[in-house]
Amino acid sequence: MAQLYRRVALIGLGLIASSMALAMRRAGLAAQITGHAPSAQTREAALELGLVDTAHDSSAAAVAGADLVVLCVPVGAMGPVAEAIGPHLAPGATVTDVGSVKQAVIAAVAPHLPEGVHFIPGHPLAGTEHSGPRAGFAELFENRWCLLTPEGADRDAVERLRALWEGMGAHVEQMDAAHHDLVLAVTSHAPHLIAYTMVGVADDLRRVTDSEIIKYSAAGFRDFTRIAASDPTMWRDVFLTNREATLEILGRFTEELFALQRAIRTGDGEHLHAYFTRTRAIRRGIIEAGQDTDAPDFGRVPRR
Amino acid sequence: MAQLYRRVALIGLGLIASSMALAMRRAGLAAQITGHAPSAQTREAALELGLVDTAHDSSAAAVAGADLVVLCVPVGAMGPVAEAIGPHLAPGATVTDVGSVKQAVIAAVAPHLPEGVHFIPGHPLAGTEHSGPRAGFAELFENRWCLLTPEGADRDAVERLRALWEGMGAHVEQMDAAHHDLVLAVTSHAPHLIAYTMVGVADDLRRVTDSEIIKYSAAGFRDFTRIAASDPTMWRDVFLTNREATLEILGRFTEELFALQRAIRTGDGEHLHAYFTRTRAIRRGIIEAGQDTDAPDFGRVPRR
Numbered sequence: 216m217a218q219l220y221r222r223v224a225l226i227g228l229g230l231i232a233s234s235m236a237l238a239m240r241r242a243g244l245a246a247q248i249t250g251h252a253p254s255a256q257t258r259e260a261a262l263e264l265g266l267v268d269t270a271h272d273s274s275a276a277a278v279a280g281a282d283l284v285v286l287c288v289p290v291g292a293m294g295p296v297a298e299a300i301g302p303h304l305a306p307g308a309t310v311t312d313v314g315s316v317k318q319a320v321i322a323a324v325a326p327h328l329p330e331g332v333h334f335i336p337g338h339p340l341a342g343t344e345h346s347g348p349r350a351g352f353a354e355l356f357e358n359r360w361c362l363l364t365p366e367g368a369d370r371d372a373v374e375r376l377r378a379l380w381e382g383m384g385a386h387v388e389q390m391d392a393a394h395h396d397l398v399l400a401v402t403s404h405a406p407h408l409i410a411y412t413m414v415g416v417a418d419d420l421r422r423v424t425d426s427e428i429i430k431y432s433a434a435g436f437r438d439f440t441r442i443a444a445s446d447p448t449m450w451r452d453v454f455l456t457n458r459e460a461t462l463e464i465l466g467r468f469t470e471e472l473f474a475l476q477r478a479i480r481t482g483d484g485e486h487l488h489a490y491f492t493r494t495r496a497i498r499r500g501i502i503e504a505g506q507d508t509d510a511p512d513f514g515r516v517p518r519r
Numbered sequence: 520m521a522q523l524y525r526r527v528a529l530i531g532l533g534l535i536a537s538s539m540a541l542a543m544r545r546a547g548l549a550a551q552i553t554g555h556a557p558s559a560q561t562r563e564a565a566l567e568l569g570l571v572d573t574a575h576d577s578s579a580a581a582v583a584g585a586d587l588v589v590l591c592v593p594v595g596a597m598g599p600v601a602e603a604i605g606p607h608l609a610p611g612a613t614v615t616d617v618g619s620v621k622q623a624v625i626a627a628v629a630p631h632l633p634e635g636v637h638f639i640p641g642h643p644l645a646g647t648e649h650s651g652p653r654a655g656f657a658e659l660f661e662n663r664w665c666l667l668t669p670e671g672a673d674r675d676a677v678e679r680l681r682a683l684w685e686g687m688g689a690h691v692e693q694m695d696a697a698h699h700d701l702v703l704a705v706t707s708h709a710p711h712l713i714a715y716t717m718v719g720v721a722d723d724l725r726r727v728t729d730s731e732i733i734k735y736s737a738a739g740f741r742d743f744t745r746i747a748a749s750d751p752t753m754w755r756d757v758f759l760t761n762r763e764a765t766l767e768i769l770g771r772f773t774e775e776l777f778a779l780q781r782a783i784r785t786g787d788g789e790h791l792h793a794y795f796t797r798t799r800a801i802r803r804g805i806i807e808a809g810q811d812t813d814a815p816d817f818g819r820v821p822r823r
């Protein structure tokens with residue numbers, strides 16, 4: 216794989232940034248990687264793990280001379296970070312981000328970027344419930360999608376960024392920022408809020424102990440707790456910044472849930488069976504699209 | 520492992536029965552295994568896979584001479600099956616089941632069993648989204664819980680059944696049937712209905728195509744589709760027979776969801792952050808209890 220950037224600056228050194236660093240190193244996509252994190256402990260970990268060549272306590276210092284700057288901070292922190300680095304960006308540099316919401320990030324970041332800098336918002340659809348520089352691994356983006364919402368950005372700059380993501384193993388697609396936010400509200404944001412809610416309800420229930428819930432969580436609930444263990448700050452910001460789309464989907468969700476509750480109450484087995492048969496078909500599509508495995512043990516036991 | 524039963528009759532030959540057959544064979548727990556399924560195709564598959572020594576189109580024939588009979592049919596079919604086999608059960612035989620609901624199964628099955636037969640309701644907390652005799656695997660119950668609700672059944676018979684489940688790799692716990700139904704409503708039944716609902720909502724949404732949902736389902740939604748791909752008949756019966764507990768939990772769920780929606784609408788980030796921090800702690804407990812792995816790739820990439 217050819218080297219694509221001379222110097223990549225990672226602003227924020229959590230799960231996504233550390234995985235990017237490892238994936239870029241593996242494929243030789245960047246000659247040099249610099250990083251910024253406010254926490255000295257995080258910077259030390261990033262250096263120790265070889266994620267970055269230099270770690271800076273100032274974001275301005277980290278971006279100096281970089282031809283690619285990647286904003287890897289929670290969505291709510293994107294604006295302040297852009298404001299801090301704006302005056303220090305090299306002419307012709309590309310700025311991208313990895314935020315889960317695109318319209319709000321564009322509104323917060325774009326005003327702070329000088330002319331001549333290419334802003335190409337991005338969002339890799341990959342993650343785990345773990346956080347921090349030690350959570351990263353080079354395979355995180357393999358066979359996952361990265362969505363770019365370039366909206367008129369320089370074509371060569373977009374193609375170079377696409378090549379970077381492809382070099383890290385991802386498939387790249389472009390779409391409009393508003394559409395991105397709606398698609399993600401359905402596939403990610405609403406499901407996360409629902410999982411958080413269910414786990415909270417279980418914890419509240421006096422007649423069932425936490426230890427019972429934990430012991431007997433194999434069926435169904437376990438997958439919810441995995442989702443509900445995601446980073447609280449990141450997710451708070453997602454819901455506050457993708458408010459409209461998330462609330463729209465949640466509104467439809469409660470409407471549908473009430474209809475199913477009513478079917479249970481009235482004993483309408485046909486309605487339930489037809490609904491469950493339909494949702495089963497969607498699962499087939501996901502497996503055929505290669506976005507999950509079909510292993511009967513949920514893929515948790517290694518098989519070769 | 521010592522042989523525990525001379526002849527085990529599996530009534531129904533789906534995922535659970537076929538996994539039990541393989542697990543019993545592996546550990547030498549049963550001298551002989553007979554089976555019943557209404558479908559000729561299923562019976563042929565069970566014979567071909569070596570799950571059973573004999574396969575019967577009549578449930579009465581399958582239970583003849585069996586010292587253990589396991590009802591492995593959807594909860595709604597337990598009553599008719601018990602009625603059919605009742606007169607043909609051997610004196611001193613144990614009858615158990617693997618249904619996800621216990622009070623309704625007891626009410627449906629117990630009246631049909633003759634004196635001298637030990638009825639010990641059971642529920643292994645294990646499963647996948649796959650169905651049928653070819654979906655089984657011997658490791659399904661390993662390190663999973665099996666709950667028994669014996670309510671005054673013969674102690675020796677209970678201990679023998681416990682030994683069988685332990686021989687198949689499960690941990691066994693006893694509890695009251697009503698408590699079982701509440702615990703499962705929280706950890707399994709409500710989460711399943713919620714997942715079914717969310718997947719249905721996504722499918723309904725006109726502005727986002729199914730192919731987009733399928734492609735971009737990596738984050739959150741994918742786990743929901745896995746749950747929502749479970750057997751429609753089994754789950755219809757679960758909701759209809761564990762109606763009260765499921766509706767109670769769903770009521771609490773919607774109440775809590777409305778509070779979180781309100782926090783999003785009013786921009787109450789503190790409320791959201793505190794809630795998400797609390798649910799993250801529950802996940803830790805589940806990993807420590809050994810009911811899931813902590814692999815950063817969600818366990819989908821084999822690692823040794």
